[in-house]
Amino acid sequence: MESRFGAFKIGLERLLHFMPHLRRFSSSEVELGTAALAALGQVCGRGLRELDIMLGGKRSETAAQAVLLIPFLGLKRLSITIRGMGDTSELSYPDTPTLNMPTLIQLNLTCLVDDALLEILEYVSRGCFPGMRILVLDLPYIGRPPTLSTPCGALLPLFRTVGPQLSTLCLRTPQAPDAAQLLFPLLKKIRKLHLMDGTMPENVVDFLPQRLVELHLGFDLDSWREGHHVVQCLDQLRTTITPRKSLAVICLKSSTAQPVHWWTMATSNSALAGQLMIRAMWLQAQGISLKDQSGKWVGQWS
Structure with missing residues (x-):
């Protein structure tokens, strides 16, 4: 199986040379390897618009792979999935080349393994992304925190770089309960x-x-x-002393295959549905619409 996969990657490297006009490439589920990534950057670096890539894997070439992202100057969306870090200390060297992606609008960063992300996050934070507006961080694990800091401290350099220019942030960081206190003040727009x-x-x-x-x-x-956490959040919003004139919509979304709809939730989880419906009425009186996954307010569910 290993030899077949190696042959596939060699064939892919050759095949890429015949696709200079490629606009989207996805390898988020497959360990691409440095040679294939280098070939992709050499042939399609300036023309590629969307790249989904897995860093790390069995060979743990994360540091080399991160640097090989430099040629992709025309990207509008970059998705990085990390599966095994290995030694990434080289990324912290001051003379390591940094990323410069002037047209990048959206960065997605996912890590599904319990590993330290400090070096890779600091490396990305030293890059230049003047057009970035959307940041998606799906990080069940963050790993070793910076010295004299919490795990959330590993995210601070990145947020200092791009936080003030973001219009949309998607966040899953269960290991960083202080994310709101440390990160949200940097979100100016x-x-x-x-x-x-x-x-x-x-x-x-x-x-x-x-x-x-x-x-x-x-x-x-x-x-x-x-x-319960969602209900608590809604209660705090309703009773907050500081008025939030800009907040207009709160949307409830499911993290599983079971969608959040008013008409089905009333049957599947009547206790929670009742609590949410009451709070929807209270918030509506304050000018805030609490909507389900289909974008409907409780008064529109029939």
């Missing part, structure tokens, strides 16, 4: 905030950006804890 999969930072309402228009809350309908 944020309009949409997605808190995914039951991620509810401590005192999140106290640190919501003043320009926020839409708040999306993801949770598991079958999880009492996650549903």
Whole structure:
């Protein structure tokens, strides 16, 4: 099997030389390897618009692969999935070349393994992304924190770089309960905030950006804890002392295959549905619409 996969990658490297006009490339589920990534950058670096890539894997060539992203100057969307870091200390060297992606609009960063992300996050934060507006961080694990800091401290360099220019942030960082306190003050232009999969930072309402228009809350309908956190968040929003004139919509979204719809939730989880419907009425009186996954307010569910 290993020899077949190696032959496939050699064939891919050759094949890429015949596709100089490629606009999208996805390898988020396959370990591409440095040779194939180098070939992709050499042939399609300036023309590629969307890249989904897995860094790390069995050979743990993360540092080399990260640097090989430099030729992709024309990207508008970059998705990085990390599966095994290995030695990434070279990324922290001051003379290591950095990323410069002037047209990049959206960066997605996912890590599905319990590994330290400090070096890779600091490396990305040293890059130049003047056009970035959307940041998606799906990080169940963050790993070793910086010295004298919490795990959330590993995210601070990146947020200092791109936070002030973001319009949309999607966040799942269960290991960083202080994310709201440390990161949200850096979001100067944020309009949409997605808190995914039951991620509810401590005192999140106290640190919501003043320009926020839409708040999306993801949770598991079958999880009492996650549903309780959502209800608590809505109660805090309703009773907050500081008025939030810009916040207009709160959207409830499911983190599982079971969607959040008013008409089905009333049957599948009547207790939670009742609590959410009451709060939808209260919030509507304050000019904030609490909507389900289909974009409907409780008064539109029939």
